[in-house]
Amino acid sequence: MARYILRRLIAMPFLVLGIVTLAFLLTTVTKGDPLTAIVSDRQMNDPEAVAAAKARWGLDRSLPERYLIYVGNLLSGDLGTSFITRRPVAQDVLFRLPATLELVIAAMLVGTTIGITLGVLAAYFHNTGIDHLARFFALFGSSIPVFWLGLALLYVFSVKWGILPGPGRIDPRADLPAMVTGFMTIDTLLAGKIRLFFDALWHLILPAFVLGWAVAGTISRLVRANMLEVLDREFILTARAKGAGEFRVVVRHALRNTLVPTLTVIGYSFAYLLTGAILTETVFSWPGMGSYAVDAARGLDMPAIIGVTIVGGVVFLLTNLITDIAYVIANPRVRLG
Amino acid sequence: MTRQPLFAVQDLRVAFARDGEYFEAVRGIGFHVDHGEVLGIVGESGSGKSVGVLAALGLQAKTARVRGSARFQGRELIGMPRHELRQLRGSRIAMIFQDPLSSLNPVMTVGAQIAETILLHNPAVSKKQAMDRAIALLELVAIPQPDRRVAQFPHEFSGGMRQRVMIAMAVANDPDLLIADEPTTALDVTVQAQIMDVLADLQKRLNLGLILITHDLGVLAGHADRVAVVYSGEVVEEAGVDDLFKRPSHPYTRGLIASIPNMLVEKERLFSIDGAPPPLGKLPGGCAFHPRCPQAQAICSETAPVLETFGDHGVACHFGRSA
Numbered sequence A: 001m002a003r004y005i006l007r008r009l010i011a012m013p014f015l016v017l018g019i020v021t022l023a024f025l026l027t028t029v030t031k032g033d034p035l036t037a038i039v040s041d042r043q044m045n046d047p048e049a050v051a052a053a054k055a056r057w058g059l060d061r062s063l064p065e066r067y068l069i070y071v072g073n074l075l076s077g078d079l080g081t082s083f084i085t086r087r088p089v090a091q092d093v094l095f096r097l098p099a100t101l102e103l104v105i106a107a108m109l110v111g112t113t114i115g116i117t118l119g120v121l122a123a124y125f126h127n128t129g130i131d132h133l134a135r136f137f138a139l140f141g142s143s144i145p146v147f148w149l150g151l152a153l154l155y156v157f158s159v160k161w162g163i164l165p166g167p168g169r170i171d172p173r174a175d176l177p178a179m180v181t182g183f184m185t186i187d188t189l190l191a192g193k194i195r196l197f198f199d200a201l202w203h204l205i206l207p208a209f210v211l212g213w214a215v216a217g218t219i220s221r222l223v224r225a226n227m228l229e230v231l232d233r234e235f236i237l238t239a240r241a242k243g244a245g246e247f248r249v250v251v252r253h254a255l256r257n258t259l260v261p262t263l264t265v266i267g268y269s270f271a272y273l274l275t276g277a278i279l280t281e282t283v284f285s286w287p288g289m290g291s292y293a294v295d296a297a298r299g300l301d302m303p304a305i306i307g308v309t310i311v312g313g314v315v316f317l318l319t320n321l322i323t324d325i326a327y328v329i330a331n332p333r334v335r336l337g
Numbered sequence B: 001m002t003r004q005p006l007f008a009v010q011d012l013r014v015a016f017a018r019d020g021e022y023f024e025a026v027r028g029i030g031f032h033v034d035h036g037e038v039l040g041i042v043g044e045s046g047s048g049k050s051v052g053v054l055a056a057l058g059l060q061a062k063t064a065r066v067r068g069s070a071r072f073q074g075r076e077l078i079g080m081p082r083h084e085l086r087q088l089r090g091s092r093i094a095m096i097f098q099d100p101l102s103s104l105n106p107v108m109t110v111g112a113q114i115a116e117t118i119l120l121h122n123p124a125v126s127k128k129q130a131m132d133r134a135i136a137l138l139e140l141v142a143i144p145q146p147d148r149r150v151a152q153f154p155h156e157f158s159g160g161m162r163q164r165v166m167i168a169m170a171v172a173n174d175p176d177l178l179i180a181d182e183p184t185t186a187l188d189v190t191v192q193a194q195i196m197d198v199l200a201d202l203q204k205r206l207n208l209g210l211i212l213i214t215h216d217l218g219v220l221a222g223h224a225d226r227v228a229v230v231y232s233g234e235v236v237e238e239a240g241v242d243d244l245f246k247r248p249s250h251p252y253t254r255g256l257i258a259s260i261p262n263m264l265v266e267k268e269r270l271f272s273i274d275g276a277p278p279p280l281g282k283l284p285g286g287c288a289f290h291p292r293c294p295q296a297q298a299i300c301s302e303t304a305p306v307l308e309t310f311g312d313h314g315v316a317c318h319f320g321r322s323a
């Protein structure tokens, strides 16, 4: 197992380089002229201003040259400077990535909990009302557009009933804690601000639910199918014949045997959550990577676009790596084989 | 009042719903077994042997409908509240199944699975004690290096070894009754005899009531005290094992005896009963066996014979006595 993990780790830098190259090349095939993002319309007619801007942002150099410079800078943690915020992209990312991760992890927890529970119930009570209800819930979650659901829930829970806060990560008037991890829930706790912690948690509920619902559907379908298969196996009968109660039979014996495929789908749904986060963040004014990416794309902010792509790609690679390692650990046959 | 047998099944009926209608797979089966006694239940595949004993323990499929009576130490199991039934299962009544490859949980060590059986019924026992007992049990069923094997997963064991683990698990709580549903069918011939020896040895040592389900009457010759022959969900003949082999009274039993694999007989001449048992819901009228019966007469397709007992020998055939 150690050798397998080592092999995967050695492959990582090459994969990252692949992502960097792809991200870089992608920006060269886009239609828009990045100059329009830098130079105002008035200055466009001024050749000197245009030339100066080109030199300032390195747009006068050849593509291979730009690529080499970019990769060189990258090695020292420099992702370039955003056309729009005029701040280092790395700094923007450092601020926004934790916000996205906090949202995505919360959504993952929500989606996994709901998904596994629904899947288990649907399998155990298959072809009954509970099963149909679970299927409807899953289908609804994965077919309804995230932004529509987000807006609808915001309207009902925040505007109409006022039981959940509006968009954002935290009360805008709040005295923010120092940024340590960038996770609002953790930083507020570290600063000992319990009230703010609950405020952050409260803000997290709706977007995490909206984003998590979609993956809950996928997870519940998969868990249901696997549970149906496992519940029919003879060792389930053995467990019952031992005198185990139904809860124990279902959770300890059946669910535990669906752990491997479940872990896999959870790991891979991370990618879905990352893309889903873009819309969710837009709806909930969540200052994360998603809304940053949207702004960057709108403004043809090339450094930001490349930066977001690379960071997203690396996060994706890492979750896949963790998923695969968890797979090996959870499956005794693979572990010993 | 007569003495209570350890386990007595009477007129047990199990039906499955198909297209809104119930069809009986077990049609009023009855048998009993006592402490220290081995009852063999024999019948072809699909005759309702498994369905019957599972239903008696409340382990039937959710779609099944169960009627009749199954008494264990005088207590009625059919309709018993689930938690009471659970206290008996794995503790007073244990079961082992046909396929040792799939009857153990693949993601739990065998030790954890044996210990679970102990812990479920003995809340005062610690995990450590349960594991120690698991090792002792593995030793009891003659698994070499039990202290090492206890921490292994089922896939690290051969089929025969897994069945030994199942047996160890079954006797973990020193049960009164053990139901072995085709314990050797899935195993190699050489291993079959070993497993039967382990079972027979434990049965004697623990004075178990043992129900041995099989479709090979030959297995029962050396191991059972009494035999119930089941056809299409009914007991068609029941007798002491010697009596049954000497005076088989039902044509089906005679067919089963004739088809026992025998080393002395050439393979090609091995007898087998023509035809197949009727599928669920396609029961012929009269005697269920009549389409396959070499002795069938006109009455056989009209009237179903009932089980009649002569001394200790019961048979359900119109010509049972004379045949």
Ligand SMILES: Nc1ncnc2c1ncn2[C@@H]1O[C@H](COP(=O)(O)OP(=O)(O)OP(=O)(O)O)[C@@H](O)[C@H]1O
Binding pocket: B016, B025, B043, B044, B045, B046, B047, B048, B049, B050, B051, B052, B061, B063, B182, B215, B279, B280
């Ligand atoms: N869950 C179920 N739903 C519908 N029919 C069933 C179900 N389980 C068993 N049956 C039917 O009940 C009948 C008896 O099956 P059972 O498994 O008891 O046979 P068996 O005597 O144990 O045979 P084998 O030697 O193959 O184990 C079969 O016809 C089978 O198709």
Ligand code: SF4
Binding pocket: B250, B251, B252, B287, B288, B289, B290, B291, B293, B294, B295, B296, B297, B300, B305, B316, B317, B318, B319, B320
């Ligand atoms: S009753 Fe008739 S058909 Fe049935 S077993 Fe006896 S002889 Fe054969």
Ligand SMILES: [Mg+2]
Binding pocket: B049, B050, B051, B181, B182
């Ligand atoms: Mg069976």
